[in-house]
Amino acid sequence: MTRFATVCLFALATVAMAFGAAPALAQADRCPKLVAKSPFLDALAPKAVPAAYVEPKHVNLTYIGHSTFLIETAGGVTVATDYNDYVRPDLTPRVATMNRAHLTHYSLNPDPRIEYVLKGWREDRDPVHYDMQVGDLWIGNLQTNIRDYTGGTILNGNSIFIFRAADICIAHLGHLHHTLTEQDLGALGRIDVVLAPVDGSYTLDVDGMIEVLKALQAPVVIPMHYFNQSTLDRFLGRFASSQYAIERREDPHLLLSRETLPAKPTVIVLPGSHY
Template structure:
């Protein structure tokens, strides 16, 4: 989904992202990825996904639908503009813009996890189990609208652990990560990454983040047209990362099918 915002691109790109990157508070649990909670026995598994599989569908902008073998449905950066065709059980949200949170969520959603504190102050620390998935967050900071100042703990990287996979949605990341952030994240297998290079972190900064995190599979999101996406793909190829475009908005993930070296996979739709 193409979107325009009032934020000046020049101002956003000139802003020093490193100054934003103070570590957030510790997780409710210091146990990184994969945690023991993700290894517990799963509930009944529908035929659509095997126990060792997770379904991933790109809905658009920064929203993905994550589906587990036990039937848990999660929508990331759930908002009032771009939504999955099914009502998720769980919705995660972030603060940066109205395309990353909802003011009128579907009443059928069982759990809403906001990556910031709407009342100000410290962001919540999540570390919870829902069926066969563990969801936790690592808090980061964001720029004030217009870039004038920093909003502390205005964004969360949500980590979803299921089927022995650790999937990180970077949200509206505005700065590189500190060693403490990386420690909190733990092992990351799949990264869902904003690649616009302006409203979020610039391309070089995002490549630094990905190199530090070390995911095997990288799925771009939050890009405004093919030229923006291609700029990120060209930079990925310059690092000798494999790139591919699927003809579908969906893919099935499993630990057994992860590539041996970093691979960028573009799903249909934006």
């Protein structure tokens, strides 16, 4: 076993023990359960104006590019994932989530009008934990590790952000660098839509990503974080034999509801900018 592999295994074991003591998302508090009891908890907070009307019991998802999606709820909450200075939605979101891997996943100068800027890491590498209700949207996170440029491990360097609205749970895997443990999967609970990095090199390799996606068993997988068509096609070619249907859309918008989730697990490719 190489030194790098040993370091990675040791780091993962350390995090697993830490999760056992105080997991970022407790088994009893998985995504489907961490929802406010009352729709009026956030009634006094200022509301963002959605880019487009979203029907009740629906969530609108728009692929902006790279790892950035715009999530819009029927209640008018807007979220930009992996918010950065290169690829941004046209509107100012009410919530911005960020990860630390490199500058295409976070911003040094987020728009000051953003109400909630959620960093998926801490500079001291201690865990960061979100469990918050913003209007009709719940946001949580599960921390994972990332590699540094020397092959070492940065503990808690990435967050899988989870969003729930209209009884739809969306998981943004961020800059995921390793597979998930059974405890991770139990903490995440039911996931309906996975936003997955599929570059196969800077993040998790293709085989590892397929393992994660099969373990999550989400009805919808949306690829992100690929730099050209050949990279995407390589992932799709490997994933085509895994009982998933593949759909390529010409529109970057996807309107989601529990009633319209596909009966057969489906990879939906949305157009977006890549670099």
